Amino acid sequence: MSGTVPHADIARADADGLRVRFDCRAYDLLSIQKAAYKFGDRCHVLISPDEENTYVDVVLQAKRTLDNPRFLAGEFCNEVLDQQLRQIVAKETAGVRDLLLAQAFSRTNLITPELDSEPVQG
Amino acid sequence: MIREQSVPDCPLPVLHRRFTEEHEYRASAGASYSLLPLRFIHLDADRYLVTNLVGEHVVTDRSSLDSFIRKKLRMHSPLYSELKSKHFLWDADSAVALDLLATKYRTKQAPLSQFTSLHMFVTTLRCDHTCPYCQVSRQTEDAHAYDMTTEIADRAVDFMFMSPSPLLKVEFQGGESLLNFGIVRYIVERVEVCNKDERRDIEFVIATNLAPLTDSMLDFCLDHNVLISTSLDGPEALHNANRPRPGRNSYLLAVDGIKRVREKLGPHRIAALMTTTRASLSQPRAIIDEYIQQGFRSIFLRMISPYGFATRTGMSGDYTADEWLDFYYQALDYILELNYGGLAFVEEYAAIILRKILTPYGTGFVDLRSPAGIGIAGIIYNYDGGVYASDESRMLAEMGDDTFRMGDLLADTYSEIMLSPALVEPLGGSIAECVPYCSDCGLLPYCGSDPCRHHRTHGDFVGFKPTSAFCIKNMGVIKHLIRLLEDDKDASRVLKSWGQPATC
Numbered sequence: 001m002s003g004t005v006p007h008a009d010i011a012r013a014d015a016d017g018l019r020v021r022f023d024c025r026a027y028d029l030l031s032i033q034k035a036a037y038k039f040g041d042r043c044h045v046l047i048s049p050d051e052e053n054t055y056v057d058v059v060l061q062a063k064r065t066l067d068n069p070r071f072l073a074g075e076f077c078n079e080v081l082d083q084q085l086r087q088i089v090a091k092e093t094a095g096v097r098d099l100l101l102a103q104a105f106s107r108t109n110l111i112t113p114e115l116d117s118e119p120v121q122g
Numbered sequence: 123m124i125r126e127q128s129v130p131d132c133p134l135p136v137l138h139r140r141f142t143e144e145h146e147y148r149a150s151a152g153a154s155y156s157l158l159p160l161r162f163i164h165l166d167a168d169r170y171l172v173t174n175l176v177g178e179h180v181v182t183d184r185s186s187l188d189s190f191i192r193k194k195l196r197m198h199s200p201l202y203s204e205l206k207s208k209h210f211l212w213d214a215d216s217a218v219a220l221d222l223l224a225t226k227y228r229t230k231q232a233p234l235s236q237f238t239s240l241h242m243f244v245t246t247l248r249c250d251h252t253c254p255y256c257q258v259s260r261q262t263e264d265a266h267a268y269d270m271t272t273e274i275a276d277r278a279v280d281f282m283f284m285s286p287s288p289l290l291k292v293e294f295q296g297g298e299s300l301l302n303f304g305i306v307r308y309i310v311e312r313v314e315v316c317n318k319d320e321r322r323d324i325e326f327v328i329a330t331n332l333a334p335l336t337d338s339m340l341d342f343c344l345d346h347n348v349l350i351s352t353s354l355d356g357p358e359a360l361h362n363a364n365r366p367r368p369g370r371n372s373y374l375l376a377v378d379g380i381k382r383v384r385e386k387l388g389p390h391r392i393a394a395l396m397t398t399t400r401a402s403l404s405q406p407r408a409i410i411d412e413y414i415q416q417g418f419r420s421i422f423l424r425m426i427s428p429y430g431f432a433t434r435t436g437m438s439g440d441y442t443a444d445e446w447l448d449f450y451y452q453a454l455d456y457i458l459e460l461n462y463g464g465l466a467f468v469e470e471y472a473a474i475i476l477r478k479i480l481t482p483y484g485t486g487f488v489d490l491r492s493p494a495g496i497g498i499a500g501i502i503y504n505y506d507g508g509v510y511a512s513d514e515s516r517m518l519a520e521m522g523d524d525t526f527r528m529g530d531l532l533a534d535t536y537s538e539i540m541l542s543p544a545l546v547e548p549l550g551g552s553i554a555e556c557v558p559y560c561s562d563c564g565l566l567p568y569c570g571s572d573p574c575r576h577h578r579t580h581g582d583f584v585g586f587k588p589t590s591a592f593c594i595k596n597m598g599v600i601k602h603l604i605r606l607l608e609d610d611k612d613a614s615r616v617l618k619s620w621g622q623p624a625t626c
Binding site: 013034037038039040041082083085086088089092093096097099100101103104105 | 156157158159160161162164175187188191192220221223224225227228231558559562586588589
């Protein structure tokens, strides 16, 4: 998955719009959902996993008639790849991120300790 | 890293330490690395911008980014070294990386602990201008029912001093604030008396169109070290079209006022702001030339906001965010050209963003913070005692929407007001790290949020970012600045001087 513009046949036109099929062995649903959210300004998006969770069909309907639907579909696929990378980063760095934030604020008293147990007045 | 070799017997053996051969350091670096928290975003068709928790950044191509994240990046390659030095990864050599990153993050977030430093006092809603884009829903000059009283002023000053911030900026707003100059004088004097015990660092600013400015007002400003902020939308025809004043030429009054302020208070005691209307979009150079002609050495290029009369007259929807960005890019290009020619002139919005990109510090600018600076960085006391989370939310209230009204100075305590759901709920929706689209965005360290605008335009505090004018604007500006820093040596030199001034 190099992230280059995919083959022109990735999308199949049907009555609803352009349909892109994602293999669940290679793409996770969360990445597809996040990409769909990001494309909400350009497309109406319908996400339909199959019952066996082997693939996810995504139907894209361009909101603006001047937009090239096949180009949009290609960009959508690239965005899913980007979201997959983000998932890798999030998974690996979750622990160290919490550690960093804890370390960053370990010497900061945002609330004066002696007032913690008293009602806020003023 | 210093490795000890055998040292002679000496009270200060450190003096005899020597560096070992280079290969010994490489051998210790290990064969793998770990990722540190990062985000990324398309910068253009070929490149990605990668940022870490504290806003350090790297620009690279997709293939290298993929290799880096999948742990296939060649160690000791130039990109590896850059990523390591900027805290995107750590390896066996990076014993202090986490400590350094934590310290930098705490520095970036330091403004949070200082709490509310900007306190705006709306002295009156009366105004002598009839600007169609007015965000304030102004009242006519004779409507004294819309003036702040001394009772409310007293309470507002007491409230202000309950903020723990060591710096307090007192800003007078309106309407036209000088139309109730009596209360301006009253508040300044009262703040000075209170501050004898409080010992804060106080700044006074009056926002005014300058039309009612008298010599005695100027004398007062001189005696009390008051700064002036005014509006200058551009050359005479544009300024007057944007800011009509019945019976008088608004531009001539503004220009005369600017001159008088400089003569009395000094050349740097006045700043000007402009608002971009549709008529402005075709005149970026003329607007900047006007600022130079009036002696200013900076400009703050602003989009029109969707509040008050700007909404009723339709002006707030008069152009898209993309059209404003075209205007901005042209203006910035011209400003850079002027700098290359030897004239030091700054675009202030770019300067704020550049400080976030290039320095370890945060910003006090309310809209470029996460959580947003509403209430916790800036707060506004309306003429009637209402307390609002921001100037924009006060304008919203004048339109009949009280969503951001935190409380009443005459009825509520400090804690009731600062813990009001009208503040706490939108603050929650303004934490960029926790909302869709923003949480993964590579521009997050440089951006912020605007829950008031999103409430107004999208119906909730978070907003739908793919269509948000706030998001489109900031993405456009920030990416443009990063591309200039990366690709244009001359522009980069100028922009770095804006982002790394002598004092932050």
